[in-house]
Amino acid sequence: MDKELGFKRPSGINWESKFLQHFLVDVLMILGVPPVLVWLPVWIQSATSTDIGWQLAGQDWLPSLILMLAWFGLDIMLVRWVMAKMGEFSRFPIPTRSDQVTFEPVQIPVGANALPGMIVKGPATPSENAPVIIVCHGMGGRKEDYYPIGIPLTFLGFALLFYDSRGHGQARFGNKWDTAFIIKDFSKVVDFIFARAKVEGDLDASHVIAWGASMGGGIVMNEAYLDSRVKFCISVCAWADFMLTATRPLKTFMERVIKAGYEFMGINLNPTKLQNRMVSPIYNSFNRQKGFFDHPVYADINNDYRVMLAHCKDDAVVYYKNFEMNRDFLKMPRENYIVFDKGNHAFAGNETALVGKMMLWFWMRGY
C-alpha cells in the first residue's frame, strides 16, 4: 500500500504514532542536545570577544570538551541501564533440550501460507490419541519462548503444539502488527490438529487445550475461548481491553521504553474502537461461542471450568487492571487464578510457582 501511495517507509516501524514521535524527540533531546549546549559559553566568548571565565588551564574549549565527554558517558550508562532492565524479561536464555523429548516440525496451513509449528512429545505422551496443548507466544516473540513452561507437560501425557504466529519467528508471511489476523489464525491451528488426528491418529482432537501468554493470552481469550473445540484456556498476563492497556498514562520511563519498543515493531497502540473490539475479549468473546458463520453468539459458558488466569501486579506491559477486569467479568473462583505482587510481564522469579499452579489446574480438570 505504501508503494501505491508513492512512498516507502522502513518496514515495521509505526512512524504514524504520535507517542513514538514524541518519545524519539525526547530521547534525542536528552542524548544529543546537552553535548551541543556545553559549547555555548565558548561560542559566546569567541563571538562577543569577552572573557566570561569559561576556561581551564588557559583553554576555553577544555571545560566544554570535558562536559561533552561526561555527558556521553552518562548517555552510555543510560543505554546500559535500559538494556539491563530489558534483560529482566529474558529469563530463560539457555534452550530446553532433552533426548527424551521429540521435536517434530510441522507446517500449519493458513490459506496459501503456512505457520511453522513444532509438535513436542515426551516419554509419557501416548503414541495414539494424545491430548494436545496449543501454546501461543507473545507479541514479538516466537514459538521457542515457552518451551521451558510447556515441555514438562509432555511428562503428564500431553503433546504440545508450539507455533509461530504470522509475522513472528520463522513465519514467512504477515506482519507483527496483524494482531486481529494473528488471533483469527488460532482456529486454523485447531483445524490442523483435527486434520492430523484424523490422518495420523497421534493427536486427540477431543482434548485440545489452549495456553497463551501476553499476546498469546489475547489469542487464547479471544479465539480459543470462542471455539467449542477447545476444552479450556489458560491465559497468562493477557489483556481484557486492548485500548485500555495500550493508551493508559505511563508511569515510568521504562514503560515508555517498552511502548516505544512495540511501536518500533509496528504495533498500532492507538486502535480505533472497531479495531479494539476485534482484539479485546471483554467485548469480543466472553460468554459467547462461535455460532453459524463462525460469528460469536451469546452462550451459556461454564467459565469456572473454561478459563484460568495469572498475572503480576507490577506488569509494565499489560497492566494489572486488565486481569481484574477479566477476573471480575468471568466471576472466577479463586482456584482459577494466581496473582504475584512482583514479577513484571515475564513472571520473573515466579515461573516455577506458576508451573506448579498450572499443574494443579490440569489435575483439577481430570488430567
Next chain:
Amino acid sequence: MIIVFWIVLAGILVAIGITAASTIKTMRKPRWGIVPTDNLLKKEIIITTGGKTFHGFVYTSTDFTESPPMPGMLLLPDRDEKYPGFEHWAAIFALQGFPTLAVDLYGKKMLAAEFLDVVSTAFPSFKQALTENANVDPSGFGMLGFGESALAGLYAGSADDEVKAICCAGMPRADPSRVNDAMGRIFLAHCKDDTMAPLDEFEANKDSLGVGDRDYLLLDLGGHGFISQEAVIAGYFSIPVHKMLGLYYKQFTPTGVIET
C-alpha cells in the same frame, strides 16, 4: 563562570554514579527470591535435633486451608542455596496443596560425609516438624532434594516407607549400600553439563537405583543449578509427587464442580 562548569560536571558525575549503581543492582539481582503471592503462607520454624539446629520454613496454600490433612513435602536445597533462593521450589508444591517444609542448609560448614550423616539423621525430625506445624497427613510424604542434600534425602527417604516420592536433582553418585529398596519411588533430574555431579554419576545412580525410563529427566543444558530449566524441573517433579501421593482434588468439569 567556571563555577558553573564544576557544578554541571558534578551533577553529571552524580547522575552517572546513580545510573551505574542502578544498573549493577539490576544485573546482580538474585535470580530467585521471595515468591510474592497472597496464595502462599509461610511460617519460620527452628528444628533442633541431635545437637544441631536447623532453620526451616513451612509453606502452605491459602486455597487449601479448609482441606483435610494433605501429604507433606520436604525440600532439601543444596548447601550453597541461601534463603530465600529456594523458596520458589517450595512454592511449587505448596500451591498444589502439599504443606512443604524447606530446610535451610546453607552454610553448614562440614565435610560432605558428615553433612550427609547429619541431614539424613535429622530427616525424621524434619518430618515431625512439618507434621507439628501444618495440617499434614503423616502417612505420606514426598521429598525434593538438590545436590548433596538430595543424597541425604535419598538415604533417609529410602529407609522410610512413609516417603512415597524421592525426587533428586543434580545428585552426585549414591552409595547403593546406603539405599534401601526404593524402586519405583525414586525420580531423578539432571543436566548433562553438570560439572559438580557429572553425567557418569547420574548414569551410575540411574542404574544402581533401578530408575525406570519414565522416572528421570535428563536435560542437555542447565548445569548443576538447572539454570533456565527451573520451570521444567518444577513441572517434571510435580507429576510423580502427585501420582505417588495419590492426591485427589475437587474437579472442575464442563457441567460443574465436583467436591471430593
